[in-house]
Amino acid sequence: MKLERFGLGLAKGLALTSKHLFRKKITTEYPDQKLSTSRRIRGQQFVWKEELCTGCSTCAKSCPHGIIEIVTARNSDNRYSVEKFEIDIGRCMFCGLCIEVCPYNALFLGRSYEQSQYSRRLLWASKEMLKLPDSARSAYGHAEIEDQIPVQSLLIYGQLSSEMVEKNDN
Numbered sequence: 244m245k246l247e248r249f250g251l252g253l254a255k256g257l258a259l260t261s262k263h264l265f266r267k268k269i270t271t272e273y274p275d276q277k278l279s280t281s282r283r284i285r286g287q288q289f290v291w292k293e294e295l296c297t298g299c300s301t302c303a304k305s306c307p308h309g310i311i312e313i314v315t316a317r318n319s320d321n322r323y324s325v326e327k328f329e330i331d332i333g334r335c336m337f338c339g340l341c342i343e344v345c346p347y348n349a350l351f352l353g354r355s356y357e358q359s360q361y362s363r364r365l366l367w368a369s370k371e372m373l374k375l376p377d378s379a380r381s382a383y384g385h386a387e388i389e390d391q392i393p394v395q396s397l398l399i400y401g402q403l404s405s406e407m408v409e410k411n412d413n
């Protein structure tokens with residue numbers, strides 16, 4: 244006679260459920276709690292440092308999609324100022340080439356992964372929208388800033404701790 248008829252299968256199922264009931268928590272309450280991404284994530288945003296940018300357009304020339312628009316003007320002291328610096332993020336594939344080629348460390352990818360919008364028009368980033376704080380920067384192509392970025396949360400290795408979860412202030 245098969246033991247399953249006496250509820251062995253049910254007991255096995257309950258034992259497995261009980262095992263998971265008491266194990267360490269590996270989930271977070273997104274979006275109230277967010278995990279830290281990789282320090283070198285190619286996020287869906289850019290951080291542009293106007294004070295470092297010379298308007299050389301190396302980034303724009305390296306972009307395979309041609310989605311970086313730069314307009315410069317010559318000042319009275321024979322230096323160039325950047326009048327326009329815009330990126331059509333809706334068409335960006337986040338390859339990171341523009342970041343890698345900038346000779347003046349003026350362009351960074353950001354770490355945000357929540358940039359969805361209802362209209363593509365809203366994904367066109369103007370100069371002002373690209374002037375984000377240093378804390379938004381990713382270390383992609385900029386290993387020198389890696390130490391300034393929170394360590395990545397790795398749930399699969401059970402390394403989640405309160406310090407590794409970024410609180411959502413929104």
Ligand code: SF4
Binds near residue numbers: 296298301
């Ligand atoms: S971001 Fe860098 S590569 Fe692009 S125009 Fe400015 S200095 Fe040149």
Ligand code: SF4
Binds near residue numbers: 305306310334339
């Ligand atoms: S990440 Fe790639 S596709 Fe996006 S703007 Fe830079 S070079 Fe262009």
